[in-house]
Amino acid sequence: MATLQRADAALAGFLDRPRGGVAISEQLVRRPLGWTARCAFAWWHTTLDGASRAVAPFMADVLRRAGLATTEPHGSGYVFFAEPPAEQSDTRFRIAPAAGGAGWDLVDEFTGASVRTYDDREWAQGIAESANGEEDAARRAAVASMDLPGLSADLIEDEQFRSLAVELATAGHMPYGLADVDYTQTPGFHIYPSAEPGRAKVARLLEPWGRSGPVPATRRPNAKSSSTTRTSRPTRGF
Numbered sequence: 218m219a220t221l222q223r224a225d226a227a228l229a230g231f232l233d234r235p236r237g238g239v240a241i242s243e244q245l246v247r248r249p250l251g252w253t254a255r256c257a258f259a260w261w262h263t264t265l266d267g268a269s270r271a272v273a274p275f276m277a278d279v280l281r282r283a284g285l286a287t288t289e290p291h292g293s294g295y296v297f298f299a300e301p302p303a304e305q306s307d308t309r310f311r312i313a314p315a316a317g318g319a320g321w322d323l324v325d326e327f328t329g330a331s332v333r334t335y336d337d338r339e340w341a342q343g344i345a346e347s348a349n350g351e352e353d354a355a356r357r358a359a360v361a362s363m364d365l366p367g368l369s370a371d372l373i374e375d376e377q378f379r380s381l382a383v384e385l386a387t388a389g390h391m392p393y394g395l396a397d398v399d400y401t402q403t404p405g406f407h408i409y410p411s412a413e414p415g416r417a418k419v420a421r422l423l424e425p426w427g428r429s430g431p432v433p434a435t436r437r438p439n440a441k442s443s444s445t446t447r448t449s450r451p452t453r454g455f
Contacts, residue, residue: 220285220300221257227283228259228276230383237263237272237387246297246329256328258297261387268294270395271386274366275379281361286327292397297330305356310348312341323348367392369409369417378408378417385419393422400424 221241228239239261246256259280261272270292277287277296288297312321315334321341322331332348335341355363365373367386372378385406386392393405400423407420 220298223283224257224259224280224285224298227279227285230279230380231261231272231276231387236389237261237269239276244297246331254329256297256299256330258295258330260295263389269386270294270398271389271391272383274392274395275383275386278362278365278379286325288325288328288330288332290330291333297325297328299328301327307353308349309352310345312338312345364394365392366394367406367408369407371410372408372417381417381419382406382408393420 224241228241231239239259241257241259243255243257245253259276260268261276263269273289273294273296277289277298280287280296280298284301285298286301289295290297306326309326310332311324311326312335313324314320315322316331317334320334320336321338323333323335323341323345324331333344335344351363360374362373364370365379365382367382368378382392391398391403391405393400393407395405398405404421404423407422408417409420411418
């Protein structure tokens with residue numbers, strides 16, 4: 218109950234936004250050693266599109282800033298959350314036989330939720346090791362989010378620009394940088410610093426899709442973009 222109350226309080230800032238609302242529910246997830254437990258999950262729901270993929274990363278960031286552990290399943294608008302373990306583990310992510318059939322699930326032991334299912338066990342193990350390395354880096358850096366789609370790395374800790382990103386996402390715009398979004402079909406917004414202190418620019422990006430996905434934000438010479446200077450609120454016509 219305390220976890221749900223903490224999540225409610227953390228997500229209260231989303232409640233005054235139009236075009237949707239916060240929802241929280243619970244689902245059975247598998248825990249280590251094969252037993253199951255209930256895990257809470259939250260999402261931003263809209264009348265037309267259901268759970269919003271665009272808003273999920275920002276809800277997860279807010280929940281982490283409230284001290285909760287989060288899992289964002291690949292391609293999903295849901296964010297699973299739970300109290301972090303009392304003792305930190307060097308192996309947060311592990312692989313397990315897929316709950317839905319063939320393949321291997323990448324499982325977050327902090328919540329019990331599956332991140333993604335892979336066909337190849339060796340490949341899944343490599344992804345788990347990489348995810349554990351990123352978790353260790355985030356813990357050492359003592360930050361809620363090492364990266365956040367739609368935001369330049371040096372703006373992540375600036376509350377006004379996180380708020381701007383949330384406003385764009387809840388208005389239906391997709392943040393740039395999600396691995397499961399095809400940005401040749403869906404434009405993504407990217408907020409980055411302006412030369413003027415306290416201001417930022419917002420780019421609207423469409424990427425050519427290469428063999429391994431969209432070109433990283435730091436290397437996108439062929440990206441089609443338009444940008445305008447913004448402060449803490451977007452203007453109409455983005």
